[in-house]
Amino acid sequence: MTTHSRVLPLARQTQARCQSCGLSSLCTPLTLTFQEMEQFRSLTRQAPPLHKRQVLFQQGAPFTSFFIVRSGSLKQSSRLPSGEDQITQFFLPGEWVGLDGIGDQRYPGSVVALETTTVCEVPFQRLEGDHPLVVEMRNHLFHAMSREMHHERMLVRLLLRRTSDVRLASFFMAMSARFQRRGYSPYCFRLAMSRGDIGNYLGLAVETVSRLLSRFQQQLMATRGREFQILDFEGLRRLAEGEGRQAAHG
Amino acid sequence: MTTHSRVLPLARQTQARCQSCGLSSLCTPLTLTFQEMEQFRSLTRQAPPLHKRQVLFQQGAPFTSFFIVRSGSLKQSSRLPSGEDQITQFFLPGEWVGLDGIGDQRYPGSVVALETTTVCEVPFQRLEGDHPLVVEMRNHLFHAMSREMHHERMLVRLLLRRTSDVRLASFFMAMSARFQRRGYSPYCFRLAMSRGDIGNYLGLAVETVSRLLSRFQQQLMATRGREFQILDFEGLRRLAEGEGRQAAHG
DNA sequence: CGGCTTCTTGATCTCGATCAATCAGCGTGG
DNA sequence: CCACGCTGATTGATCGAGATCAAGAAGCCG
Numbered sequence: 001m002t003t004h005s006r007v008l009p010l011a012r013q014t015q016a017r018c019q020s021c022g023l024s025s026l027c028t029p030l031t032l033t034f035q036e037m038e039q040f041r042s043l044t045r046q047a048p049p050l051h052k053r054q055v056l057f058q059q060g061a062p063f064t065s066f067f068i069v070r071s072g073s074l075k076q077s078s079r080l081p082s083g084e085d086q087i088t089q090f091f092l093p094g095e096w097v098g099l100d101g102i103g104d105q106r107y108p109g110s111v112v113a114l115e116t117t118t119v120c121e122v123p124f125q126r127l128e129g130d131h132p133l134v135v136e137m138r139n140h141l142f143h144a145m146s147r148e149m150h151h152e153r154m155l156v157r158l159l160l161r162r163t164s165d166v167r168l169a170s171f172f173m174a175m176s177a178r179f180q181r182r183g184y185s186p187y188c189f190r191l192a193m194s195r196g197d198i199g200n201y202l203g204l205a206v207e208t209v210s211r212l213l214s215r216f217q218q219q220l221m222a223t224r225g226r227e228f229q230i231l232d233f234e235g236l237r238r239l240a241e242g243e244g245r246q247a248a249h250g
Numbered sequence: 251m252t253t254h255s256r257v258l259p260l261a262r263q264t265q266a267r268c269q270s271c272g273l274s275s276l277c278t279p280l281t282l283t284f285q286e287m288e289q290f291r292s293l294t295r296q297a298p299p300l301h302k303r304q305v306l307f308q309q310g311a312p313f314t315s316f317f318i319v320r321s322g323s324l325k326q327s328s329r330l331p332s333g334e335d336q337i338t339q340f341f342l343p344g345e346w347v348g349l350d351g352i353g354d355q356r357y358p359g360s361v362v363a364l365e366t367t368t369v370c371e372v373p374f375q376r377l378e379g380d381h382p383l384v385v386e387m388r389n390h391l392f393h394a395m396s397r398e399m400h401h402e403r404m405l406v407r408l409l410l411r412r413t414s415d416v417r418l419a420s421f422f423m424a425m426s427a428r429f430q431r432r433g434y435s436p437y438c439f440r441l442a443m444s445r446g447d448i449g450n451y452l453g454l455a456v457e458t459v460s461r462l463l464s465r466f467q468q469q470l471m472a473t474r475g476r477e478f479q480i481l482d483f484e485g486l487r488r489l490a491e492g493e494g495r496q497a498a499h500g
Numbered sequence: 501c502g503g504c505t506t507c508t509t510g511a512t513c514t515c516g517a518t519c520a521a522t523c524a525g526c527g528t529g530g
Numbered sequence: 531c532c533a534c535g536c537t538g539a540t541t542g543a544t545c546g547a548g549a550t551c552a553a554g555a556a557g558c559c560g
Contacts, residue, residue, distance in 0.1 A: 078404050082492040086411075088403045103397030108404070130380060142388070145395045147353030152399065153338045154328050154358065156406040160453025161336075164548065195507065203410025205549055210508050225507090225557080242332040414516065445539065455517055460540050475525085475539090 047121050050074075050113040056097065059110040065121045066098035072117025073192045077200075078109040087201040090114075090193060094182050099145060114192035159202070162242070167202045168212050169240035172221070176230060188229045294318065294370040300363040306347065309360040315371045316348035322367025323442045327450075328359035337451040340364075340443060344432050349395060364442035409452070412492070417452045418462045419490035422471070426480060438479045 047067075050056060056067065059079055069091050076089040076097070088109055091097050097119065101107040127134055127141075159167050180186035191198075199209045213223050220236050222229040230236055297317075300306060306317065309329055319341050326339040326347070338359055341347050347369065351357040377384055377391075409417050430436035441448075449459045463473050470486050472479040480486055 080408065080492070086404060086407055088400075088407055100396055100400035100403070103393050103395075103400065108400040138392070142392060142395075143353050145353075145392075145399055146350055149395055149399055149402065150338075150350035150353060150358040152402050152406070153350070154330075154336060156402070156410070157336055157338055157451070157453065158330065159410060160406070194505095201407070203407065206507080207509085207550080208548060211548095214508075242330070444537095456539080457518080457541085458516060461516090464540075 045121050045123075047119055049116055049118045051116050052113055054113050056111040056113065056119065057107050059107060061107050063098065063101035063105045063107055063124065065123045066096055066101070067119040067121055069093045069095050069097060070118040070120055073114045074111050074117055074119075075114055075193060075197060076109040076111045085200070087197055090197075090201070092178050092182065095178075096144075099141065114197075164202075164204050164208050165212055165215070166240060166242060167204065168198075168209065168216075169220075169236050171198065171202055172228065172230065173237055173240045175228075176233075186230070187233065188227075190227050192226065294372045297369055297371050299366055299368045300324075301366050302363055304363050306361040306363065306369065307357050309357060311357050313348065313351035313355045313357055313374065315373045316346055316351070317369040317371055319343045319345050319347060320368040320370055323364045324361050324367055324369075325364055325443060325447060326359045326361045335450070337447055340447075340451070342428050342432065345428075346391075346394075349391065364447075414452075414454050414458050415462055415465070416490060416492060417454065418448075418459065418466075419470075419486050421448065421452055422478065422480065423487060423490045425478075426483075436480070437483065438477075440477050442476065 050072070056074060071093055073093070074091045074097065075087050076091070077085040077087045079085055091111070097111055098107060100109075102124070127138055155170070159170065162170075175189065175191065176186040179189045193201075195209045195213075196206045198204075199206045202209075213221070216236075217223060220230070220232045220239070222231055300322070306324060309327075321343055323343070324341045324347065325337055326341070327335045327337045329335055341361070347361055348357060350359075352374070377388055405420070409420065412420075425439065425441065426436040429439045443451075445459045445463075446456045448454075449456045452459075463471070466486075467473060470480070470482045470489070472481055
């Protein structure tokens with residue numbers, strides 16, 4: 001078991017990287033590199049691949065494990081008392097799934113694959129006890145959750161007062177950052193979720209998302225189906241941060 | 251130090267109570283009863299009372315302690331790159347302040363008193379080590395943060411798609427639940443924050459808050475300055491949950 | 501090729517921000 | 531004690547962003 005000790009510095013490294021990320025974005029910062037995923041592998045077990053629309057776990061199911069995305073992507077949505085589904089998160093490779101189930105020992109939303117997806121399962125009980133590796137791991141999660149708590153709070157509250165174009169720009173900036181952190185191009189990526197999913201996530205109608213994409217098309221981004229290319233990164237960032245042409249400026 | 255072991259079951263008790271709280275609300279569930287606050291006292295030190303507008307800590311200051319509110323109330327706000335302040339939280343007696351500073355070791359927002367307020371300081375380093383009390387305490391926080399993570403995510407995302415009256419109704423339902431949990435009346439309470447603060451928090455203009463209160467006045471609530479009384483609790487709940495008269499129903 | 505879902509574009513209407521003015525509360529000082 | 535001024539709260543009028551309704555267009559898969 002002592003062979004895992006090399007994980008520790010890596011955990012800190014992730015943390016440091018997150019700290020230096022000043023992007024005002026929707027980014028969920030619980031991210032591992034492929035290398036780190038290999039290191040943690042001893043705690044995990046590989047699950048069979050999910051195909052599109054297949055469910056990883058259902059809302060309300062007892063929390064037993066969380067998961068790390070190896071490839072593909074997923075969405076998490078919660079069924080509201082009113083009957084609608086609210087998408088609360090998207091997951092990309094390297095990101096943690098199910099952390100919000102720790103709290104009351106049930107998954108608070110259903111997670112389904114947006115495309116063919118593979119995940120690693122991390123049984124939660126393997127994170128109990130006082131083994132140094134595990135202690136460090138929990139510590140890592142502790143910090144990460146605190147960060148995300150604030151992230152979420154500030155950014156989503158921020159979105160409350162923002163126009164639809166700012167919301168969408170923030171979304172793409174966040175996605176860009178997440179791809180970049182995984183070593184992919186921050187300028188050109190494919191998102192497996194539908195326009196409807198994006199709209200649901202951001203609190204916008206599908207039509208609005210579509211119209212905004214058309215508007216962005218001219219200057220900021222090139223869109224082709226679910227492939228996105230950021231043409232004017234700075235411009236998009238300025239828009240997301242509210243420095244751009246916004247309602248009631250000058 | 252072993253005298254603190256009686257704390258452990260209490261921590262679990264809090265957790266159980268939070269679990270059973272099914273309110274769809276903005277509630278931040280990190281709450282202690284006065285009794286529990288006494289138990290934890292050994293970890294804390296009393297700070298001198300803050301008067302209105304006095305700052306507990308500034309955004310960006312190094313994270314050293316968090317705090318538990320003993321009496322009064324506070325607000326937390328973050329200065330955005332654009333220069334505006336976004337209120338991210340209100341704190342009532344029994345609630346934890348500063349948890350979101352753990353992540354990157356800095357307070358992500360400034361916290362100021364809304365009225366004369368007393369808090370207990372809990373130096374973070376007293377929560378390190380493997381002493382059973384401290385382990386249990388961290389565990390408690392771990393669970394609480396996970397819960398709050400989801401809470402925040404779902405509810406604020408929910409608010410994104412909600413009309414102003416639903417947002418405000420949710421706000422009062424959450425406040426009501428928080429007062430109730432502390433043993434106060436859930437129907438009649440005083441909120442020290444201004445209309446502007448509420449609007450900022452919910453992403454609404456002051457004028458909108460004011461107008462909504464006038465509208466609520468007729469049926470749902472009685473308002474007098476910063477004293478609020480809920481007249482039709484069920485009605486307010488239905489409105490908050492989206493079952494009420496809403497845009498595009500019938 | 502049909503039959504689906506997803507995406508786009510157009511037209512209308514409503515909610516809530518904004519601008520503007522008045523009013524109420526309240527501590528200060530004459 | 532009351533006049534004054536300041537801040538916060540209310541109310542009215544206007545306007546624009548975005549939801550909604552409606553209809554096509556484009557993929558996508560059997």
